[in-house]
Amino acid sequence: MLVSSGLVSSGLVSFVLGQVGRASSDVPLLTAAVVLPAVGAIATALVSRRRPESARMVATLFSVATGVVTVAVLVAFETGEADFQLVEKYTWIRDLDVAWHLGVDGISLFLVVMTGVLFPIAMFGGAPHHDAKSFYAWLLLLEAGCIGVFLALDLFLFFVMFEIVLVPMYFLISGWGYANRRYAAMKFFLYTMLGSAFMLVGLVATAVLHARGSGGDLTFNVLTIANDQGSIAPMTARWLFLSFAIAFAVKVPLFPVHTWLPDAHTEAPTAGSVILAGVMLKLGTYGFLRYGLFLFPEASAWFAPAMVTLGVIGIIYGAVVATMQRDLKRLVAYSSIAHLGFIALGTFAITTQGLQGSVIQMVNHGLSTGGLFLLVGMIYERRHTREIAQLKGLQASAPIMAGVFTLVMLSSIGLPGLNGFVGEFLILLGSFLTRRWWAVVAATGVILAALYLLWAYQRVFHGEPDEDNAGFAEMSFREGMVMAPLVALIVFLGVYPKPVLDRIEPSVAALVAHVEDGSDFVEPSVAEAGTDAREETFAEAEAAEEGSGGEGGEDGEGGEGG
Amino acid sequence: MTLGLLAQAGDGVAPIDTPGVAWSALSPILVLIGGAIVLLVVGALAPRRSRIGWHAMLTVAVAGGTIAAVVPLWDRVHDDGPYSAVASAVGVDGFSLFVTVVIAVAVAIAALLTDGYLRREGLEGPEPYVLMLLSAAGAVMMASANDLIVMFLGLEIMSIAVYVLAGLHLRRRRSGEAAVKYFVLGSFSSAFFLYGVALVYGATGSTNLVRIARFLAANTLADQGLLIAGFALLLVGFGFKVAAVPFHSWTPDVYQGSPSPIVAFMASGVKAGGFAGLLRVFVATFGTYRLDWQPVVYGIAVLSLVVGAVLAVVQTDVKRMLAYSSINHAGFILIGVQAATDEGVTAALFYLAAYTFMVAGAFGVVTVVGRRGDGHHHLDDYQGLARRQPLLALVFAIFLLAQAGVPLTSGFLAKFYVVEAAIEARSFWLALVAMVSAVVSAFLYLRIVLVMYAGAGDGADTDPAAGRPRLAVPAAAAIALVVAVAATIGIGLVPDPLTRTARDATPELVAASD
């Protein structure tokens, strides 16, 4: 019921937004998407400390308005175009040719929309217990930074946005987190900043060496540098790619530099975890696409085996460690590592399908893991524990919550018909073309995901509730409204991903072509190329995978019975 | 030239030909010294205690006057190019004028902080302000010196005044100790500097920077030993003044012991003077011999970056932390020096300008938190500051995050320009070391921020700082802090004006035309 009402309401909203988007095609939408939350942050900060309710109102207003703007961007977006759209460019620092240069293409489009949607949800779902004003102000500032990262077409601007998000997140974790929050916040900040240190040097070197190689002036324009591949020697470009890759690998996080993630995710307040998993990890994977493949195609192709390997290690490692977790939130955190491993795999398979899968999987992971963190937050609110062993039989007293949890969890596992399947399948398909054995190993990760999530579900929700868990309250209407849009999107993307894929595809195909131009890498052709062929293969494979997905489900069922 | 005439005069009774003094070229220095004298006289005549901080206001006015005096000179340099005055002993170029403004700003901020400090500590009189102005005059002299001896005089004027300022708080033993330490090590380094001047004089036959530069460009020395030794000794002298490793050992002690507002001036104005001299002598004059001194400066920069960052982490006294972090920042500016290019100089100047606001502001907050007796500088004294005084904590957090190099603050751009200069000069590893050291020192800044924001959400009864009195922020100090925050954020958002000015401010050595 919730699902349907969510669908209806989201349909209504999107209709209204369509009108807004059409009416405002001349408005600088992208600037608005970045500036609006920043203004909101200041406005919220100016509200009196004694009136947390008005702070909440102001913050909600601004974050919803930002969400409206991002959806307007979606509406204004021209399907079938590979290039950047709605480009805006204003000079910022003349001296360095740094510009406020924003643009959106198929790769960034849905990340922006997801950010716009997820923030209001996180705000509703994770209200703070104290000092609401600062909490919301930091959250809005974080939103501005995240959207800025996705839209920036200028290296300098990108770095500014990439770094600035650390500050609000640091304060969110250290101010409103759980017991071990100070340690987690510090670790998060230093890890990411260390990565950024490498990136800053690489970024400046890229601009300087490009200017020197091309004989032109210094510029930080991503498009200029990326389309002028000859100006940086291949060997140098590999070093530069590496410096960027370190920063993104920390942010994603890939296997050896992932250790900040479980701490940060577990200790962060619910809203912080949702944003951290849903949006901030994507800054890294998006960075790989835009500042890895696009900026250094040759180096990306050269490093692809290593990156794919790290991704696969992440998939297996995340899954195995998640299985052993006793803390529900930590389990979800480790599952993120596995999911992000998939995205890295798809990215560095460098095939149209793989990249499409990666992009859509970024959105899917934001929705499903964000949803899981919200649900874990709700459980913690009631029971003040996240220990799996302490929770038992919640299904009995909270069937709706159990249902929602099941759905979101299945989406995370990648059950056909839900959004997670589309992404994981495309990634596996794409990577199978270029990295067969890696794809095979990664596929076992899907099964492991089913294992640890269903096992956790079984322990938490099934069985007879003991006296501690007997009084577990059902989902409130408010909580239902928080989850409804997520559930709606999860189902919608799972059932009918075509509109999304259609918008992603041209940009992704252009990116693959760009990599082919810049290196001796050649994308192996699937049976046929083109949209129809993809559709066909997709349908075929869906039928084929149906069996394996079902098996995973049966495993779970078997477990439940035991 | 004059000296040559003197020597030739022989037994004749030719009148001594004194060089023409272009007073206008000296106007910033004259304003500072004149202001100091006026302040001294007024201070002697007027009652020593007054409710309104006349002394501080007058000092700020003098600093403003200095900046006003720079404006026509800047225009002239911009239109007609740099020139030098007083028989080529003082150069007027964009560089000296830029640094002059930075030093004047440092004086103004420090004076505003000093006012409240003196009242709180029950000290009185115009002397601190007078000394600060004189010290600033010395720093300006260093920045504009075209002669090593003039630079030495500037160095001494600057340093001697600051030795006294360090010992300003007579009743605090730490203050006296800081003064003695600073004095002994400072004069030690001055002697090294002077010996370096002597050796360079011996090797090149002149103490005038213009003539030295010409000599080095035109001649190849058969025996470079004397010159290189001179470089080394000069570097030691400058190294002490700018607090670079391994000449840094005085910094933490002196910063900890000296009165906090004075430290604000030491870390901004005095450092600016030291770096101005370093850039003028090494980059502008010894540029032709850069291959000889660049590796040494490279090493010093790396050491300063690493040692400053790492040792800062283990401190528990906020003033010592900031002292070590200032060593780290000195390492960053040395990267600009090491590049020995116009980009490097621009980056160093930008860094100095940005750092002046950040560090003066940070020590401004330290002054306020130090409370009566100027002794509450332990990390614990900052516990829960955000709860009691959210604005003060926010301001301090901004200064600290700016020093850590968070974007949209001046600190980020300062680091950015320095890294850019290093990369233009192909010092990739140096740039990398610098950025990694910035991460290490970010740990330290975050530690302070964390302590300040601790206690929020822990429930009122667990707040260890609940019983502490509210800190009084004097109006003058509040103005200084607001100005510093505005500049830190403003430069971070709109860096263009400052960058363009810094670009116009590379040192150029020009002989007097007379």
Place this chain on the structure above:
Amino acid sequence: MILAATPISASWYLGLSALLFTVGAVGLLVRRNPLVMFMCVELMLNAVNLTFVTFARELDDVGGQVVVFFVLVVAAAEVVIGLGIIVGILRRRPGATADDLSLLKG
């Protein structure tokens, strides 16, 4: 006899001043009495003076000799300030040495 035969060249003066400078520098580092440390600084400055005069004579340039006057003035100023600071401390704690200045661990 042999010594008298050897002409005293500029190198001797330079050597002597380097030696004096070293004595001053080492003295400052090893002695603990503030006043003696202070005298060591003076020794260093005057060693430099000797260098300047030697070079002035070698180069036949009066500039080096003029420098000496500047240095003398600066040294005098340092004396005034330095003694002032040291006396200020000693008056409060008679018999202090540099080792007693230990509130600031360094």
